[in-house]
Amino acid sequence: MIPLEKIQKLDDYRYxxxxxxxxxxxTDALVYADAGLLEHIVKDLSxxxxxxxxxxxxxxxxxxxxxxxxxxxxxPIGGVAATDWHDGVVSPGGVGFDINCGxxxxxxxxxxxxxxxxxxxxxxxxxxxxxxGTGGQGHLKLSTAELDHLLVHxxxxxxxxxxxxxxxxxxxxxxxxxxxxxxxxxxxxxxxRGRPQxxxxxxxxHFLEVQFVQRIFDQEAAEALGLNPDQVVVLIHSGSRGxxxxxCTDYVKLMHGAMQKYGITLPDRQLACAPxxxxxxxxxxxxxxxxxxxxxxxxxxxxxxxxxxxxxxFGEQTAVRVIYDVAHNIAxxxxxxxxxxREPRDVLVHRKxxxxxxxxxxxxxxxxxxxxxxxxxxPGSMGTASFVLVGAEGAMRETFGSVCHGAGRMMSRTxxxxxRNAKEVQQALEEQGILVKSETRxxxxxxxxxxxxxxxxxVEVVHNAGLAKKVARLRPMGVIKG
Amino acid sequence: MEAQIWQANIxxxxxxxxxxxxxxxxxxRYEILEHPADVGLLARGTSLxxxxxxxxxxxxxxxxxxxxxxxxxxxxxxxxxxxREALLxxxxxxxxxxxxxxxxxxxxxxxxxxxxxRVSATAFGEPRNPARxxxxxxxxxxxxxxxxxxxxxxxQQSEGWKAEVYFDI
Numbered sequence: 001m002i003p004l005e006k007i008q009k010l011d012d013y014r015y016x017x018x019x020x021x022x023x024x025x026x027t028d029a030l031v032y033a034d035a036g037l038l039e040h041i042v043k044d045l046s047x048x049x050x051x052x053x054x055x056x057x058x059x060x061x062x063x064x065x066x067x068x069x070x071x072x073x074x075x076p077i078g079g080v081a082a083t084d085w086h087d088g089v090v091s092p093g094g095v096g097f098d099i100n101c102g103x104x105x106x107x108x109x110x111x112x113x114x115x116x117x118x119x120x121x122x123x124x125x126x127x128x129x130x131x132x133g134t135g136g137q138g139h140l141k142l143s144t145a146e147l148d149h150l151l152v153h154x155x156x157x158x159x160x161x162x163x164x165x166x167x168x169x170x171x172x173x174x175x176x177x178x179x180x181x182x183x184x185x186x187x188x189x190x191x192x193r194g195r196p197q198x199x200x201x202x203x204x205x206h207f208l209e210v211q212f213v214q215r216i217f218d219q220e221a222a223e224a225l226g227l228n229p230d231q232v233v234v235l236i237h238s239g240s241r242g243x244x245x246x247x248c249t250d251y252v253k254l255m256h257g258a259m260q261k262y263g264i265t266l267p268d269r270q271l272a273c274a275p276x277x278x279x280x281x282x283x284x285x286x287x288x289x290x291x292x293x294x295x296x297x298x299x300x301x302x303x304x305x306x307x308x309x310x311x312x313x314f315g316e317q318t319a320v321r322v323i324y325d326v327a328h329n330i331a332x333x334x335x336x337x338x339x340x341x342r343e344p345r346d347v348l349v350h351r352k353x354x355x356x357x358x359x360x361x362x363x364x365x366x367x368x369x370x371x372x373x374x375x376x377x378x379p380g381s382m383g384t385a386s387f388v389l390v391g392a393e394g395a396m397r398e399t400f401g402s403v404c405h406g407a408g409r410m411m412s413r414t415x416x417x418x419x420r421n422a423k424e425v426q427q428a429l430e431e432q433g434i435l436v437k438s439e440t441r442x443x444x445x446x447x448x449x450x451x452x453x454x455x456x457x458x459v460e461v462v463h464n465a466g467l468a469k470k471v472a473r474l475r476p477m478g479v480i481k482g
Numbered sequence: 483m484e485a486q487i488w489q490a491n492i493x494x495x496x497x498x499x500x501x502x503x504x505x506x507x508x509x510x511r512y513e514i515l516e517h518p519a520d521v522g523l524l525a526r527g528t529s530l531x532x533x534x535x536x537x538x539x540x541x542x543x544x545x546x547x548x549x550x551x552x553x554x555x556x557x558x559x560x561x562x563x564x565x566r567e568a569l570l571x572x573x574x575x576x577x578x579x580x581x582x583x584x585x586x587x588x589x590x591x592x593x594x595x596x597x598x599x600r601v602s603a604t605a606f607g608e609p610r611n612p613a614r615x616x617x618x619x620x621x622x623x624x625x626x627x628x629x630x631x632x633x634x635x636x637x638q639q640s641e642g643w644k645a646e647v648y649f650d651i
Contacts, residue, residue: 073520073627073648097623097650193583203620204651242582245622245650249575252626256568269626482620 002047007031007038013465017051024267025054031065032399032465037457041069049076052268056081057275058088060347061338066354066404067461068453072096074270077353080402083276085333085346089264090281091273092255092288094350096329097248099288100295101206101239103326103355103377103405104172105388106303107225108310109319110232112212115477119435122210122313123478127437129309130208130302132482133200133241140198140301147195148183154293155325158300163199165307165321168300171366172325173356176296178332182286186243187250190287194243194294199301201238203439203482208302209235209379210478211386217470221372221390225323227472234310234320235386235474236302237379239329240295247291251284276348285331285348292330299325323388324366324375328355328405336400349400357391357403357468376468379406380455381448386474387459394466403468404458420445435478444481512540515646521619522628522648530566531593533631533643534601537570538577538591541624544649545581547616551589553606559591560602566631570645573601574624581621585610622650 008016010030015038017029029050033041041047046069053075054063060082069078074093083089115122131138142150150157155176156169169176186194201208213231216222227233240247255272258280259265264273274280307320330351337344358364358374365374373390380386395401422444426436438444462468515522523540527533542548559576563569580586588605595602610617627648634641 073625073650097625189579189583204622242622246583249623253572257564269629272626 013461022051026059027054027062029054029063032461033067034461037067044071046071046076053081058084060084064399067458068404074268075352079352080354082347082349082400089273090276091271092248092251093270094352095331096352097245098239098329099244100292100327101329103379104236104299105323105377106234107321107323108232112230115232119478123435123437125309127480129305131200132439133197137196138198138200142195150297151183151290151293152181153177154296155300158297163301163304168322171322177293178289181289181293183290185283185287186290190243190246193246197241202241206238207479207481209476211474211476213472214475215473221471224369224372234306236299240291243294244291247287326355326377351402353405354402355405356401357395358401359391359393384455388472389468389470392466392469403462434476438481511536520648520650525645528642531596533645534593535591541574542588545621550614551587552608553589554608557605559605562600566598567629570631571624619651625650
């Protein structure tokens, strides 16, 4: 446990664990939180993990922790760490097992009033049309060659094969495909796990939620993004399924072997890493990019099935467009001008349970949104709220263009299930106007709102710390999960 | 390449009669551990071999209800590592691979040979069948988080082996 006395309050939203706190730390750890959230944060090992991350060779800037931080393996979830592209390391644990677990928001031309009378029908239709994949299989059957093309072209491959609309990929982070993808670095096993799972939602905390825009905070940004009050939107939270998990497993194993070769020792085995400029490091980045593309292709498939289900019920004229899609488990090569340095530096930004949040003017942002900033999608758990924000200048200055990714778990799955009954939970949600359809009983129990931190508090911190600005608050109407 | 939409992939929402008994020792072979985001296992065995067998059984029980799984088929499992802890992880990853990679469920695993760096075993089970097998949780991976494989020293009340391992779900 990091004792509270060792944590220095810098201001209402920033807490510092200075470099000397633990031997081996090459830099400080900085936590974005308010006093209330910090009280919970110190209860698990997340700060220990943030401190361990500060020992990574080649780390640039601080080890950063977002307000939704919770214990992961190696890296905390809600952690950000940048390493020097030339002499730093890459750590698969800094990306996570679910490579490019992320969120996509679809905007429709429907309003709450249009959908409420037919909500149950819509939820059932979506449950039928969007496979969760707990049975192992989706609707698409790809050959290995097709899968390899998909691993290179990501979302665009799906659009070109009939699973999307022309402009979809434009509104995805990185256009829905990372260039560095190398299918040859993805093992046979990962291929085998991935082939039958394209276009499936997954289980655990993955879900598809029909929501309505409850409140707008920033009128100009909302208009640019195409959000209006009472509008019905769909939030998709899903990742790279078995393929990504296998890639991470394969490379963590490989890097354990490599660490001795490169003379790296670390306080936590799960921080297994290799120099970025090493065969192991480059191979991992190639495989990771392929897995990231798989996840974007996956969310594209789900988008297609969702669009079709909505149009089936509400008519072919119903508009369903991609507002944006963000990754929250990924490592990206980016360039930053650091304080006190003359030239900008290339770094590898590890975002594990953290979302990119570029401010207005950044060329990576789709032209339509560039004047307001990059959309940031923050999913809540069932029964609470989700948020749309846009990146702000503070993120570029302080957090390598990053913010939180969600509300963060507080309660273990076993605790969430104690004394609760799935039917009761489902009924309680129905009374709030939220319909849930889950493939498993546990799917409902584990995701009770109490198991998560207060999302409004988490979002307030990033807003007040100047990392991102609130645009809209979304409330769930219907949820499907595995 | 238009996908065939069929309704057979709905696994009916069900209230499983056999509850996964969390935090309750099931014949002391293994127990489920608390973790904010994932699931852990504390496994025991009188020998290293038995420890590994019980760890596999515990992991499979997290993934699927054991009662529906028969032992019609056999598959060989081999794993290697530089040390005992990594060996347990690699071994469990092989069992997990069968589930997600080959659509095959192990009901029981019997270790045939084991050392600190290598294990070979036979898994008894059958291919996954949604009609008969109630899947519980998709285990994404076996992690090294708080991983331990320890032998209880002599003179302690219970001799034998204990292991702790966490899964990403």
